[in-house]
Amino acid sequence: MENAAELFADIVGQRRSVRAFSKEPVPRSIIEEVFTVAQQAPSNCNTQPWRVVIVSGERCDQLRKVFSDAFLSGEFSMDFPYDGQYEGVYQERQYDAADQLYSAQGIERSDKDKRNAAFMRNFTFFDAPHVAFFFLPEPFGLREAADLGMYAQTVMLGLVAHGLASCPQTALSMSADRLRDALGVPETDKILFGISFGYEDTGHPANRCRVGRAALDDVVRFVG
Numbered sequence: 001m002e003n004a005a006e007l008f009a010d011i012v013g014q015r016r017s018v019r020a021f022s023k024e025p026v027p028r029s030i031i032e033e034v035f036t037v038a039q040q041a042p043s044n045c046n047t048q049p050w051r052v053v054i055v056s057g058e059r060c061d062q063l064r065k066v067f068s069d070a071f072l073s074g075e076f077s078m079d080f081p082y083d084g085q086y087e088g089v090y091q092e093r094q095y096d097a098a099d100q101l102y103s104a105q106g107i108e109r110s111d112k113d114k115r116n117a118a119f120m121r122n123f124t125f126f127d128a129p130h131v132a133f134f135f136l137p138e139p140f141g142l143r144e145a146a147d148l149g150m151y152a153q154t155v156m157l158g159l160v161a162h163g164l165a166s167c168p169q170t171a172l173s174m175s176a177d178r179l180r181d182a183l184g185v186p187e188t189d190k191i192l193f194g195i196s197f198g199y200e201d202t203g204h205p206a207n208r209c210r211v212g213r214a215a216l217d218d219v220v221r222f223v224g
């Protein structure tokens with residue numbers, strides 16, 4: 001595998017958050033392969049503390065309504081609530097990412113209605129035919145949440161390798177109780193995020209968004 005490094009960089013580089021999907025369903029065999037390969041993700045003491053529910057078809061459509069109704073009615077229940085706002089360089093990156101996303105869609109920063117409408121698309125999974133929910137069982141916390149992050153990135157890279165696209169979404173953890181009810185998930189499984197996935201709708205303006213990254217020197221320090 002001479003070109004493994006190139007191939008790897010290519011797959012990592014191709015992954016980005018896609019916010020419009022075609023309705024074409026992904027064959028079950030491909031979904032199973034992606035999630036089977038992702039089982040190779042590392043975890044603290046090999047605990048593999050991820051619990052995943054993948055929803056498709058009619059159940060997916062029902063959930064779009066559940067989430068949208070919950071958000072519009074002001075209902076909000078997060079297992080892992082936001083603690084405060086981003087500050088400093090983190091806030092700058094947050095604002096920059098939002099600017100990129102809205103300007104790709106021709107939405108002015110001041111146009112609250114259009115921004116809200118674009119945000120609401122989170123709850124309909126950006127029209128994706130599938131959504132996966134990533135739960136962390138009690139009593140796990142920060143350490144094991146990192147395991148889930150590694151697992152989820154492996155899933156997303158696997159999707160790219162199959163010509164698929166995805167969007168990780170904390171927005172899908174904002175109605176935790178309703179979600180558990182709808183999917184028959186025990187109270188002890190806490191929702192961290194969801195990932196909408198499927199084939200990219202390449203014509204949608206939201207998918208023109210490309211956000212940058214900090215330079216290596218800003219984040220890595222070499223010692224010795």
Ligand SMILES: Cc1cc2nc3c(=O)[nH]c(=O)nc-3n(C[C@H](O)[C@H](O)[C@H](O)COP(=O)(O)O)c2cc1C
Pocket residue numbers: 015016017018019097122167168169170171172193210211
């Ligand atoms: C855990 C996690 C949660 C995220 N939640 C959302 C979300 O709720 N809605 C959304 O549109 N994007 C969400 N994103 C996508 C980020 O905005 C995106 O990863 C970041 O801007 C970098 O862009 P890229 O993924 O296209 O490289 C989330 C990403 C991660 C890793």
